[in-house]
Amino acid sequence: MNKVETLENNLEERVKPLKSFLSRRSFLGKSLAVGAGTMGAGLLAKTLTAQVSNANSRGGLTRGDADILRFLAAAELIEADLWLQYNELGGIQDSEVPGGTGSPAYTAALQVLDGDMNQYIHDNTDDENTHAAFLNAYLESKGAEPVNLDQFRTLMGSTATGVNPDLIGRRLTNLTQLTVDTSWWTRYRSDNKNPDFGDTFPQAIAGLAAGQFPAIPRTDADLTPPDHLQAVANTAGFHFGFIEQGGTSLYPSLAQRVTHDEALRIVLSIGPTEAMHFQTWHDKAGNAPPLTDPTNGLVFPDLNSPPFGGEQFQTNLIMPEPTIFLSRTFPIVSIIRPTETDGAAMAAVNALTADGLFIGQTPEFFALLTELAQAADHARHGR
Numbered sequence: 001m002n003k004v005e006t007l008e009n010n011l012e013e014r015v016k017p018l019k020s021f022l023s024r025r026s027f028l029g030k031s032l033a034v035g036a037g038t039m040g041a042g043l044l045a046k047t048l049t050a051q052v053s054n055a056n057s058r059g060g061l062t063r064g065d066a067d068i069l070r071f072l073a074a075a076e077l078i079e080a081d082l083w084l085q086y087n088e089l090g091g092i093q094d095s096e097v098p099g100g101t102g103s104p105a106y107t108a109a110l111q112v113l114d115g116d117m118n119q120y121i122h123d124n125t126d127d128e129n130t131h132a133a134f135l136n137a138y139l140e141s142k143g144a145e146p147v148n149l150d151q152f153r154t155l156m157g158s159t160a161t162g163v164n165p166d167l168i169g170r171r172l173t174n175l176t177q178l179t180v181d182t183s184w185w186t187r188y189r190s191d192n193k194n195p196d197f198g199d200t201f202p203q204a205i206a207g208l209a210a211g212q213f214p215a216i217p218r219t220d221a222d223l224t225p226p227d228h229l230q231a232v233a234n235t236a237g238f239h240f241g242f243i244e245q246g247g248t249s250l251y252p253s254l255a256q257r258v259t260h261d262e263a264l265r266i267v268l269s270i271g272p273t274e275a276m277h278f279q280t281w282h283d284k285a286g287n288a289p290p291l292t293d294p295t296n297g298l299v300f301p302d303l304n305s306p307p308f309g310g311e312q313f314q315t316n317l318i319m320p321e322p323t324i325f326l327s328r329t330f331p332i333v334s335i336i337r338p339t340e341t342d343g344a345a346m347a348a349v350n351a352l353t354a355d356g357l358f359i360g361q362t363p364e365f366f367a368l369l370t371e372l373a374q375a376a377d378h379a380r381h382g383r
Contacts, residue, residue, distance in 0.1 A: 064379025286315030
């Protein structure tokens with residue numbers, strides 16, 4: 001049996017534990033299943049071969065550490081791509097985050113949520129760029145393979161005035177057909193439920209989770225009528241919260257699998273910045289004005305008035321409500337949620353895919369993302 005055959009057999013053994021997890025929690029569409037099948041074990045075996053050959057040059061990183069950091073690097077590249085699209089149209093344009101020229105009308109609609117939205121978008125974009133660059137540089141410094149997703153930068157994105165013309169048709173993510181899960185809003189307000197216990201939570205904006213809506217102007221036609229443009233900005237506001245709460249959970253979930261002291265320091269240092277982002281966007285989403293989009297019927301209700309309101313929806317309750325943790329027998333405590341480590345990386349892939357971020361991506365993209373997630377989820381402390 002040659003080395004590749006051995007690696008493929010080992011891969012089959014590593015993937016077996018995922019089956020029960022995927023049947024329980026996966027809500028990924030057909031595209032991911034097709035992608036994983038297209039790649040097969042051969043491509044992953046090549047990656048594992050490279051990792052094994054680098055085993056003695058990782059500077060103390062275990063294979064699992066490298067797998068975790070590689071998945072996080074991929075996640076940060078994805079975040080950096082989507083945030084750059086937001087910044088080109090709605091953020092501050094400067095040398096720190098260059099590329100676009102801005103859309104004054106879209107920026108003004110975002111500033112209805114907060115007058116400093118363009119600054120916050122700019123800073124979030126800058127942060128994600130640095131996260132991706134640092135993680136890849138660190139991997140390379142340890143002789144581990146970095147992550148490059150450039151071959152998948154093929155999506156069209158917006159063609160509205162203000163985007164970087166050089167990046168039209170070269171996007172990694174799609175912000176024009178989002179299905180935004182806003183259950184994060186109610187999840188952080190519950191005092192007796194936790195997703196780690198299998199609990200589910202109602203949507204704050206039910207319509208966003210039931211269709212496909214733009215979070216940036218697709219063309220200049222989306223700049224009118226005013227309520228439509230405001231609905232686009234409102235969608236972005238809730239999408240910001242969705243993206244950053246995912247990162248807030250992902251880092252502590254995967255930190256439980258890290259061995260190398262320096263790698264753990266990286267994960268524990270980047271993770272809290274995602275929580276800072278989430279806290280900001282949780283606050284700003286609550287300022288989205290109630291309206292109905294005249295072009296598609298999307299409703300943004302007044303979350304402070306019946307049938308909403310109260311602790312589940314009230315817009316100024318933005319700090320994590322204490323809730324159950326580890327065991328229902330313990331007193332409730334204010335925590336990040338979820339932080340279950342089993343299947344955490346694959347759950348992140350599932351959520352981003354269900355969000356619509358990857359509409360139009362190739363089977364090879366889904367295959368690679370699945371490979372990275374499964375490797376991270378199979379990392380174990382100490383190996």
